[in-house]
Amino acid sequence: MGDVESFLAEVVALTDGRLDELLPEASLEPKRLHEAIRWSVFAGGKRFRPALVFAVGRTFGASDARLLSTAAAVEMIHTFSLIHDDLPAMDDDDLRRGKQTCHKRFDEATAILAGDALQTLAFNTLCCDEALPPATRLELVGGLASATGTPDGMVAGQQLDLEAEGAAEELIELDQIHSLKTGALITFAARSGALIAVASKAEAEAIDAFAEDIGLLFQITDDLLDISQTSETLGKTAGKDAAARKMTYPSKFGYDRAVGIADDVRRRAGNALEPLGPKAGMLREISTYIFNRVN
């Protein structure tokens, strides 16, 4: 196992441990709701956003104890968005991370409420994180709220994505949708690591530039995987973008050209890290890892 693989495995163990502590027990009423929350949170996510919190935070010397709850909160928001995006009224997906989606395994009402509760719990986690000073907690709550909501966050991106299906959109809008739907939370994850570690202004700016490219890279490779992989490898329904006539990088430029663009973005992400020198080694490895990922 390479450095980046063992780092990612460590992040999964750390994040899942903290999530287990923070989420209500499945034996507590309302049991069905808590079972649904745990079903979706522990469905085998790669914990990519928590990995960014840890990788950036450690780059600037933050202890894991200070990073743990923020990593868990970001993953709660991510899972909330997956549960709601999969609903019949949205992307109507039966499969996620290789398991039944929340509304398939439970029911629609429970899935809506499980997503709602995960959003609440994410903010509660940040505001009650005693490892961090009050001012930092407030900045994290504000940053996560902005990355989650509208007009600058994930919810706005999902709305635009739904509206764009089947429409002949321009690339500039495609980038905007990517940036809101996927990029905002990824950028927040990276930025939160720098904030918690009290990185300098110049360091934080380098991380911001890196995080934006990483978010875009993640989305382009996601689009590519939707075409190149089977549902089994992917753990979710493959070929959905084409079926929904979604505008994506490969649909716009063709598969090979889109791979070239992803490689450019990977290189640009590496350049953004230049000012940080050798201590940003793991962040460089992560961007290569995303470029090479198969699912």
Next chain:
Amino acid sequence: MGDVESFLAEVVALTDGRLDELLPEASLEPKRLHEAIRWSVFAGGKRFRPALVFAVGRTFGASDARLLSTAAAVEMIHTFSLIHDDLPAMDDDDLRRGKQTCHKRFDEATAILAGDALQTLAFNTLCCDEALPPATRLELVGGLASATGTPDGMVAGQQLDLEAEGAAEELIELDQIHSLKTGALITFAARSGALIAVASKAEAEAIDAFAEDIGLLFQITDDLLDISQTSETLGKTAGKDAAARKMTYPSKFGYDRAVGIADDVRRRAGNALEPLGPKAGMLREISTYIFNRVN
């Protein structure tokens, strides 16, 4: 217009003004999402929860400037819960506050996202409220999150309410559902006024006891109105509880006995205010107003 009516009218004007400042403009993309948010928020709500924030805060000398954003945030959470509760997968309601519900006027996906975004915006509002010191903001975020989520808040109450439909539940469970679904946010609204005004511990305890009774009173009168009023007066579909075979105070005890219980609760709420003396006059009037309300 009596004292309490003119106070409530003032609260509507103050709260709606701040909400208009805080919500994204409908002209901003994604327009449909922002239109949906504004449609539901400005559908003519009575702003009862903001009224509690103001009434309690003013009782202990807080300026309106310190209360405004919290009042708006509480109303955002309330509206988010109405939008999601009205969805086809939940209570499946077409009418709310005399207007089409959000998913009827727009569509289900937009309604789900509008609710999600309102939750996010509520927490963003509290954490960015520069009228309040950081420690107070954090306490408000934590308190609102707990009152909203699970296992101690509104989302848990909605889950239990859905599960209880048609089941032969005991009264103790009925009280628990009321207390989570309606009581938790009402209690938070009242408590936040005391927190912002830096009330003493004894004062805050009196408000907590008052708020719990007020939440229960509000729910019992809601149940009574569902039976006694037409949909037109009510601004939402009447007779829904009986149709869904929901356990309510009137279904359990009969209409007249339930009115008697509501009157007992009103009296108990008044007793809870005893230690506060004459300055709690408006709070007393509010409890009588709720008891007498027709919609």
